[in-house]
Amino acid sequence: MTKNSEGYKIVSDNRKARYLYEILETYQAGIALEGTEVKSIRAGKVNLQDAYALIRGGEAWLLNAHISPFEKASVYFNHDPRRTRKLLLHKEQINKLLGQVEQKGLTLVPLKMYLKGGRVKVDIAVGRGKKLHDKRDDIRQKDDKRAMERAMKRY
Numbered sequence: 479m480t481k482n483s484e485g486y487k488i489v490s491d492n493r494k495a496r497y498l499y500e501i502l503e504t505y506q507a508g509i510a511l512e513g514t515e516v517k518s519i520r521a522g523k524v525n526l527q528d529a530y531a532l533i534r535g536g537e538a539w540l541l542n543a544h545i546s547p548f549e550k551a552s553v554y555f556n557h558d559p560r561r562t563r564k565l566l567l568h569k570e571q572i573n574k575l576l577g578q579v580e581q582k583g584l585t586l587v588p589l590k591m592y593l594k595g596g597r598v599k600v601d602i603a604v605g606r607g608k609k610l611h612d613k614r615d616d617i618r619q620k621d622d623k624r625a626m627e628r629a630m631k632r633y
Contacts, residue, residue: 486594490524495587497613499605504589505575507600508566509540514548514556519598521548524591531565531586531602533576538565540588540600565600578604 495501511519518524523546531540540563547556567575578584589601608616 486592486599488590488592489519489522489598490526490591492526492529492587492589494527495589495603495605497616498608499585499587499603500608500612501587501589501603501605502584503578503604505567505571505602505604507538507602509591509598509600510564510566511545511598515545516598517548517550518545519591520593526588526591529588531588533572533579533586536569536572538567538572538575538586538602539563540565543588543591565602575604582606 525544529540529543531538533539542560543563544559546559575586579586584604584606587603587605589603591598591600593599
């Protein structure tokens with residue numbers, strides 16, 4: 479977990495999403511959680527690797543995000559690690575996202591989860607899946623940049 483200078487603490491970062499998807503637009507969303515989920519998130523026990531979002535019934539939902547059960551809670555009061563969680567967005571934002579996802583065939587991907595002002599927030603991105611050649615271009619650019627930095631360091 480890292481503390482940012484802007485007053486929020488990043489709990490989980492989905493770096494794989496930036497590799498697999500071309501990010502077009504991002505939104506900040508709240509998330510409806512249970513008490514033990516918040517405690518696990520504060521402890522950093524979150525995984526967003528396989529997570530995705532969708533809009534169903536005029537509401538945004540986060541699916542397949544893994545929040546580990548809280549260790550100090552009993553089995554009866556704990557939560558299901560992969561339950562579907564509601565994302566808190568404005569109606570206009572949901573309508574805009576719905577139009578983009580249905581018409582253009584785009585995907586909603588969570589980028590990171592963080593604590594801001596005591597509340598848990600999720601950055602949701604509208605993304606288009608990259609082709610294999612796009613991924614290779616990204617790797618090539620990253621390697622070139624690394625080689626240039628090494629060369630500059632020597633001189």
